[in-house]
Amino acid sequence: MVRAVRADELAPSTGAWQVEATGLRVKAGSRLAVDGLDLTLGPGVHGLLGPNGAGKTTLMRALGTVIRPKGGRLHLLGRDVTDRRSLRAVRARLGYLPQMFGFYPKFTVRDYVEYMAWLREMPAAAVPAAAQRAVDRVGLTDRADSRLKSLSGGMVRRVGIAQAIVNEPDLLLLDEPTVGLDPEQRVEFRELLRDLGDTSCVLVSTHLVEDVVAACGDVLLVDQGRLVFRGVPADLARLGAHDGAGDSAAERGYSVLLRDHRSAA
Amino acid sequence: MTAHVPAATLTAYASGDLGADDAMAWPVEAHLENCPRCQDRLAELVTGPVQEILAVARTAVLAESRSGPRPARRRRLRRLSYRWLSPSVIPWALVTLIAVAAAFLLDEAFSARSSVVLLLAPVAPLSGLAVAWSRRWDPAWETVSGTARAGLDLLLRRTVVILLTVLPLLAVVGWRVGANPALWLLPCLTFTAAALLLGGLIGVSRAAALIGAAWMLAVALPALVMVRLPVLVQPESLRGWAVAAVALAGLVVLRAGDHRQHAGRN
Numbered sequence: 208m209v210r211a212v213r214a215d216e217l218a219p220s221t222g223a224w225q226v227e228a229t230g231l232r233v234k235a236g237s238r239l240a241v242d243g244l245d246l247t248l249g250p251g252v253h254g255l256l257g258p259n260g261a262g263k264t265t266l267m268r269a270l271g272t273v274i275r276p277k278g279g280r281l282h283l284l285g286r287d288v289t290d291r292r293s294l295r296a297v298r299a300r301l302g303y304l305p306q307m308f309g310f311y312p313k314f315t316v317r318d319y320v321e322y323m324a325w326l327r328e329m330p331a332a333a334v335p336a337a338a339q340r341a342v343d344r345v346g347l348t349d350r351a352d353s354r355l356k357s358l359s360g361g362m363v364r365r366v367g368i369a370q371a372i373v374n375e376p377d378l379l380l381l382d383e384p385t386v387g388l389d390p391e392q393r394v395e396f397r398e399l400l401r402d403l404g405d406t407s408c409v410l411v412s413t414h415l416v417e418d419v420v421a422a423c424g425d426v427l428l429v430d431q432g433r434l435v436f437r438g439v440p441a442d443l444a445r446l447g448a449h450d451g452a453g454d455s456a457a458e459r460g461y462s463v464l465l466r467d468h469r470s471a472a
Numbered sequence: 473m474t475a476h477v478p479a480a481t482l483t484a485y486a487s488g489d490l491g492a493d494d495a496m497a498w499p500v501e502a503h504l505e506n507c508p509r510c511q512d513r514l515a516e517l518v519t520g521p522v523q524e525i526l527a528v529a530r531t532a533v534l535a536e537s538r539s540g541p542r543p544a545r546r547r548r549l550r551r552l553s554y555r556w557l558s559p560s561v562i563p564w565a566l567v568t569l570i571a572v573a574a575a576f577l578l579d580e581a582f583s584a585r586s587s588v589v590l591l592l593a594p595v596a597p598l599s600g601l602a603v604a605w606s607r608r609w610d611p612a613w614e615t616v617s618g619t620a621r622a623g624l625d626l627l628l629r630r631t632v633v634i635l636l637t638v639l640p641l642l643a644v645v646g647w648r649v650g651a652n653p654a655l656w657l658l659p660c661l662t663f664t665a666a667a668l669l670l671g672g673l674i675g676v677s678r679a680a681a682l683i684g685a686a687w688m689l690a691v692a693l694p695a696l697v698m699v700r701l702p703v704l705v706q707p708e709s710l711r712g713w714a715v716a717a718v719a720l721a722g723l724v725v726l727r728a729g730d731h732r733q734h735a736g737r738n
Contacts, residue, residue: 268614271618272618272733273614273617273618273733273734274733274734275733291729291730291732291733292729294732294733295620295732296620298618298619298620298622299620301618301619303615303618304615305614305615307614308614308615309610309611309612309613309614309615310611310612310615311554311559311611311612314554317544318547318550318551318554321551322554322555323615323616323619325555325621326616326619326620326621326622326626327619327620327621328620328621335544339544351544352544367615370615
C-alpha cells in the first residue's frame with residue numbers, strides 16, 4: 208500500500224545557506240555595533256574586512272551565538288538562533304575562534320582541544336582522534352603535550368584554530384586568526400583555510416587584505432555595522448589598479464571602496 | 473562458509489604444487505582469506521622457507537609498531553576535574569572554608585549570641601555560584617560560551633560540585649554547634665535555587681551577589697548587632713523555607729533554558 212507523504216518529510220533539513228541574516232542588529236555594550244546587516248553565506252572561505260570599530264567582532268560574536276542579537280532575523284545552519292531551544296544543536300556544529308582567545312594556562316594543548324571537543328558534544332569515542340588530527344593540522348604535533356603557558360603567542364593562536372576545527376564544523380568563524388603567526392605559518396594557514404572551505408562555510412575576519420586575497424573565495428566589507436560591499440578578491444585588485452592609498456593593488460582597492468562608501472554616505 | 477578446503481588440495485597449495493595459474497588456486501585463496509580455521513590448517517602445512525619469511529615479516533611488523541609515537545596517556549582524573557569544576561574553584565573553596573570555620577569559632581566562643589553558622593548557611597554556596605559561570609572568572613569564557621554544553625550543562629555540573637562541597641562542611645559544623653539540620657539545609661538550597669533562577673535573567677554572578685548582599689544587610693547584620701536570632705532561622709519558619717525551596721527548584725527547572733545564552737549586557 209502506498210503511504211501518504213507529509214509535506215514536512217519533503218522539506219529540506221538544512222537551509223540553503225549556512226548563515227542567513229536579515230536586518231541584523233547587535234549591541235556591543237550600549238552601542239549598536241551591527242545595525243541592519245543583511246548577509247547570506249554558503250560553503251567556501253569568506254573574508255570579512257573593515258576598519259576598526261566597524262562591527263566585525265560584534266558580528267562574529269553574534270554568529271558564534273555568544274551574544275543575542277537585539278533585532279532582525281538570524282538563521283545559522285538552517286535554524287533560527289534567536290530561539291534558545293535550537294542553540295544546542297547549532298552550537299555542536301559550530302567552530303569559533305574569538306578575537307580575545309582566553310585559555311587555561313595549566314592545560315596542555317591536547318587537554319584543551321579535547322575539552323573543547325567535549326563541550327561541542329562530540330561522541331566520546333571520537334574525541335582523542337579528532338583532537339590529534341586538529342593538533343596535527345595546525346602543525347603543533349610535537350607540542351601536543353606542552354602546557355599552554357609555555358607556548359608562544361603564535362602557537363597559542365594555532366591552538367585556538369585547532370579548538371575551532373576539532374569538531375569538523377559546518378560553520379567556522381575565525382576572528383583575526385593570523386595575528387602573531389610568522390610568514391611561513393601564515394602560508395600554511397591559508398592552505399588549511401582553502402582545505403576547510405571545500406566542505407564548510409568559513410568566515411574569516413581580518414584586517415590583513417593580503418590574507419583575504421590569498422585564501423578567500425569572496426570578500427565582504429563592513430563599515431559602521433552594515434555590509435557595504437561584496438565581491439571577489441580580484442575586484443579589489445581591479446579597483447586599486449590606478450587609484451587609492453596602499454602598498455598593493457588589493458590594499459589600494461580596499462581604501463578606494465571605503466572612501467567611495469564614506470563619501471556616498 | 474560451509475565447505476572447507478579439502479586436506480589434499482590444501483597440502484598441494486602449501487607445497488606449491490597448485491600453481492598460481494591453476495584454476496583450483498583462486499577458490500582456495502578466496503576461501504582462505506575469510507576462514508580462520510583453514511588458515512590455521514595451512515599454517516601447520518607450510519614448509520621451512522615460507523615459515524622463515526613469515527617469521528621475518530612478524531618481527532618487522534612488531535618492530536614498526538614499537539617505534540611509532542607512544543600513545544598519549546589517558547588522564548581520567550584531569551578530565552573529570554575540568555568537566556565538573558569551574559576554573560577558579562580553589563580560591564572559592566578556600567574563601568568558603570575560612571568563612572564557615574570563622575562562623576563556627578565565633579559560635580563556640582560566644583555561645584550566648586545568635587548562631588553565626590545559621591546566619592551564614594544560606595549564603596555559603598553563593599560565592600561558589602558567583603564564580604561558576606562568569607565571564608570575569610573564566611579566562612576562556614568567550615570560547616566556551618559558544619559551545620553546545622555552555623551555560624546550562626556546565627552551570628548545573630558546577631552547582632552540583634558546589635553543593636557537594638558546602639553541604640558536608642555545613643553538616644559537620646552544624647552538628648558541632650547542635651543546630652537542627654533542616655535549619656541550615658533548607659535556606660542553603662533555597663538560596664542556591666534563587667540565585668540560579670535570578671541568574672537566568674541577570675547573570676548568575678550578579679544574582680548571587682545581589683541575593684547574598686540582601687541577606688547580609690537585611691537579616692544577618694541586624695541579628696548580629698541586636699544579638700537575637702531572627703525568626704527566619706528559627707524552627708517556626710521551617711515550613712516556609714521548605715515551600716520556598718521546592719517552589720524555586722521547580723521554577724529553576726522550568727526556566728533552565730534561560731542559561732543557554734548569557735543574560736544581560738556582555
